[in-house]
Amino acid sequence: MNSLRCFLLLMIMTSFYNCERKATSSMKDKSPEISSEKIEALLTQMTLKEKLSLIHASSSFTSGGIPRLNIPEISMSDGPHGVRYEHGRGWSRLENADDQATYLPTGITLASTWNKSLGLQYGRVLGSEAKERNKNIILGPGINIIRSPLNGRNFEYLSEDPYLTAQMAIGYVNGVQEHGVAACAKHFVANNQETNRSNVDALVSNRALHEIYLPAFKTVVQDAHVWSIMGSYNKVNGQFATHHEYLVNSILKNDWGFDGVLISDWASVKDTKEALLYGTDIEMGTELVKSFNNPDYDGFYLANPAEKMIESGEVEESVVDDKVRRILKLMMRSTVLTDYGQGERNTEEHQKTALQVAQEGIILLKNEQILPIISAEKKTIAVIGHNAIRKFASRGGSSQVNALYEISALEGIQKIAGDKYEIVFSEGYEPYFDENDFRKENVQTAAQTKVNNVKVAASKKSNQKLIQDAVAIAKKADYVIFVGGWIHGFDGYAWGEGTFDSEARDKVNLKLTFGQEELLQELTTVNRNVISVIYGGSQVEMKNWLPNVKAYIHAWYPGMEGGTALAQILFGDVNPSGKLPVTFANSHMDYPSHSIGEFPGGDEVKYTEDIFVGYRYFASKNISVPFAFGHGLSYTSFAFSNMVTSTVDNDNEIRVTCEITNTGDMAGYEVAQLYMSQNKPSVVRPKIELKEFSKVWLEPKETKKIEFVLHKDAFKYFDANTNTWTLEKDMYTLLLGNSSVNTPLQKSIKI
Numbered sequence: 001m002n003s004l005r006c007f008l009l010l011m012i013m014t015s016f017y018n019c020e021r022k023a024t025s026s027m028k029d030k031s032p033e034i035s036s037e038k039i040e041a042l043l044t045q046m047t048l049k050e051k052l053s054l055i056h057a058s059s060s061f062t063s064g065g066i067p068r069l070n071i072p073e074i075s076m077s078d079g080p081h082g083v084r085y086e087h088g089r090g091w092s093r094l095e096n097a098d099d100q101a102t103y104l105p106t107g108i109t110l111a112s113t114w115n116k117s118l119g120l121q122y123g124r125v126l127g128s129e130a131k132e133r134n135k136n137i138i139l140g141p142g143i144n145i146i147r148s149p150l151n152g153r154n155f156e157y158l159s160e161d162p163y164l165t166a167q168m169a170i171g172y173v174n175g176v177q178e179h180g181v182a183a184c185a186k187h188f189v190a191n192n193q194e195t196n197r198s199n200v201d202a203l204v205s206n207r208a209l210h211e212i213y214l215p216a217f218k219t220v221v222q223d224a225h226v227w228s229i230m231g232s233y234n235k236v237n238g239q240f241a242t243h244h245e246y247l248v249n250s251i252l253k254n255d256w257g258f259d260g261v262l263i264s265d266w267a268s269v270k271d272t273k274e275a276l277l278y279g280t281d282i283e284m285g286t287e288l289v290k291s292f293n294n295p296d297y298d299g300f301y302l303a304n305p306a307e308k309m310i311e312s313g314e315v316e317e318s319v320v321d322d323k324v325r326r327i328l329k330l331m332m333r334s335t336v337l338t339d340y341g342q343g344e345r346n347t348e349e350h351q352k353t354a355l356q357v358a359q360e361g362i363i364l365l366k367n368e369q370i371l372p373i374i375s376a377e378k379k380t381i382a383v384i385g386h387n388a389i390r391k392f393a394s395r396g397g398s399s400q401v402n403a404l405y406e407i408s409a410l411e412g413i414q415k416i417a418g419d420k421y422e423i424v425f426s427e428g429y430e431p432y433f434d435e436n437d438f439r440k441e442n443v444q445t446a447a448q449t450k451v452n453n454v455k456v457a458a459s460k461k462s463n464q465k466l467i468q469d470a471v472a473i474a475k476k477a478d479y480v481i482f483v484g485g486w487i488h489g490f491d492g493y494a495w496g497e498g499t500f501d502s503e504a505r506d507k508v509n510l511k512l513t514f515g516q517e518e519l520l521q522e523l524t525t526v527n528r529n530v531i532s533v534i535y536g537g538s539q540v541e542m543k544n545w546l547p548n549v550k551a552y553i554h555a556w557y558p559g560m561e562g563g564t565a566l567a568q569i570l571f572g573d574v575n576p577s578g579k580l581p582v583t584f585a586n587s588h589m590d591y592p593s594h595s596i597g598e599f600p601g602g603d604e605v606k607y608t609e610d611i612f613v614g615y616r617y618f619a620s621k622n623i624s625v626p627f628a629f630g631h632g633l634s635y636t637s638f639a640f641s642n643m644v645t646s647t648v649d650n651d652n653e654i655r656v657t658c659e660i661t662n663t664g665d666m667a668g669y670e671v672a673q674l675y676m677s678q679n680k681p682s683v684v685r686p687k688i689e690l691k692e693f694s695k696v697w698l699e700p701k702e703t704k705k706i707e708f709v710l711h712k713d714a715f716k717y718f719d720a721n722t723n724t725w726t727l728e729k730d731m732y733t734l735l736l737g738n739s740s741v742n743t744p745l746q747k748s749i750k751i
């Protein structure tokens with residue numbers, strides 16, 4: 001080795017050595033220098049075996065390092081709404097680990113805030129807590145589009161709309177990466193169901209990919225510079241997404257210029273040659289499927305089999321070099337090799353963020369002058385329903401969190417009500433599980449959703465004794481707060497089964513489970529003041545109970561401070577401001593993914609509804625739904641006025657301004673939503689598409705001016721014939737308001 005090379009190597013080793021985490025409290029060195037010289041010098045020192053050790057797992061949640069060159073392992077953790085509990089190097093949960101963490105409201109709750117700055121705060125909590133636990137990558141955000149309300153993982157995802165998803169994800173990614181922890185946006189791409197997720201082939205048009213399923217990924221790559229992305233389990237149009245020549249090589253890495261690391265989902269690599277050639281940079285999880293706690297890491301597709309393929313000359317070593325360069329770059333940009341100071345865990349500030357996201361993410365959907373509950377006399381409130389006492393943090397699949405604490409709905413209500421109200425509780429219904437019912441009946445019927453009218457008997461059973469007890473207290477109460485909805489699986493079934501919110505399972509339908517509908521019927525018969533609070537990653541069928549309740553709040557899974565936020569809304573300490581990030585139709589069969597396309601399909605799933613996902617479909621077909629995309633009530637009222645449009649920057653941008661006035665008596669947030677509609681498109685286009693939004697705080701009688709600037713690109717559609725984004729000369733209407741069906745301000749512009 002010549003002396004210059006020796007010197008260079010010494011410098012590199014010293015600087016890597018100095019990168020051992022120092023105990024400083026700042027977030028300094030935020031933009032570490034990425035030196036391609038250092039990367040190249042290191043690469044030259046590596047044997048093929050060493051290179052390969054970097055590109056596959058070395059334990060359940062680490063990928064390999066090279067001790068000889070002082071290159072540490074990369075340590076990863078789920079995500080997406082809290083740092084997951086500790087696994088050892090195997091797969092079982094580590095006993096007595098110090099892993100209690102902040103449990104944030106889940107992704108769909110974050111999206112319901114429509115508050116971009118909360119995305120950033122949320123990401124900062126995760127980044128800081130991940131760093132404190134020595135994790136270099138947090139496996140989130142989950143940014144798959146919500147195509148059907150039955151997807152068991154919708155609670156982790158953000159929205160049916162690509163723009164809302166993208167905008168909320170930017171802050172999340174920036175917040176995580178500010179701490180030197182890599183975000184890992186997942187699951188790339190078209191992973192829109194859990195049924196048969198490891199093999200299903202999503203048949204989706206190029207236009208739908210570009211207009212619906214890819215944009216949020218493109219945004220986190222180009223606007224948030226995400227350092228890693230997770231490839232999904234499924235195939236897309238015939239090839240596995242984790243090693244997809246067109247999607248990973250051509251689009252993600254070439255067209256978008258992604259310079260980070262594509263990590264597989266756990267066991268989503270299926271072929272050595274494809275993974276080598278088509279862009280998988282790190283293979284995780286493969287052998288865990290075969291042997292839970294003693295996997296053979298040399299057996300990974302990107303370990304010994306890759307070595308053989310390269311040694312035989314079938315694949316060039318240069319493809320591995322590209323992966324290694326990306327991995328070293330991620331190491332240098334992140335806490336793996338750069339000092340970002342120390343993270344913090346379970347701080348009051350983190351809990352405050354959890355509270356704020358819940359306050360702004362819980363949605364008031366119906367209110368017939370009953371909320372907020374304010375009374376000078378002492379009234380009795382009956383809180384009824386199992387979900388009022390249930391804790392959700394530790395369930396649902398890979399997103400499970402060992403929460404430091406979790407305030408249930410009942411605890412929140414008791415705390416906020418103090419002694420001003422008498423609070424009585426009754427469980428009303430109980431979750432139960434019969435493996436046989438689910439295995440034999442329900443799981444199979446999930447495959448027939450096009451004509452899924454099979455009764456899900458197992459989840460409909462009620463407990464008459466619990467109903468009677470609940471009715472007895474409801475009769476005497478001034479108000480009934482029913483707290484029900486979905487859960488994450490059953491006791492003892494952490495990963496969830498059948499019809500519940502969980503990884504690896506989709507719901508069968510949206511019917512209320514465990515006899516809750518019967519219970520609600522009884523409650524609304526004996527008490528006229530019933531307020532329904534539903535938890536869960538989707539809605540439930542509403543037609544049989546919604547007309548009989550005075551108010552309906554959708555609480556999602558609102559995190560460790562969810563009970564506090566809910567109670568603050570119920571009693572008027574917080575003015576609700578959440579807006580639906582998805583459409584709430586009554587039945588899953590109303591959704592185009594079921595009525596036009598397929599869900600969950602068989603070996604293949606046809607996305608025949610194409611670009612008409614969510615409100616794009618309902619608005620275009622003029623189908624009214626119980627609660628439209630963007631809807632959410634407040635305790636005050638707002639008026640939109642004075643919409644003005646103008647062009648700026650040589651006609652390349654359209655400037656839209658308007659005024660919003662709080663016309664009521666209570667301060668609160670309103671979300672201004674800007675939609676676009678092309679007047680005479682030459683191809684079929686959705687009637688409206690969300691283009692911008694902004695959340696504003698207004699004191700009573702206050703007026704604020706808001707401004708949006710849209711680039712002309714926002715008016716384009718993806719032309720399937722030319723494979724390009726195309727702008728048509730036409731008249732376009734801009735629609736402004738506070739939901740997809742309430743846009744009182746409209747202006748036409750020529751483009």
Ligand code: BGC
Nearest residue numbers: 078079139186265266398503
């Ligand atoms: C999930 C991923 C998760 C990974 C690691 C997989 O089963 O699909 O979202 O990050 O496990 O836990």
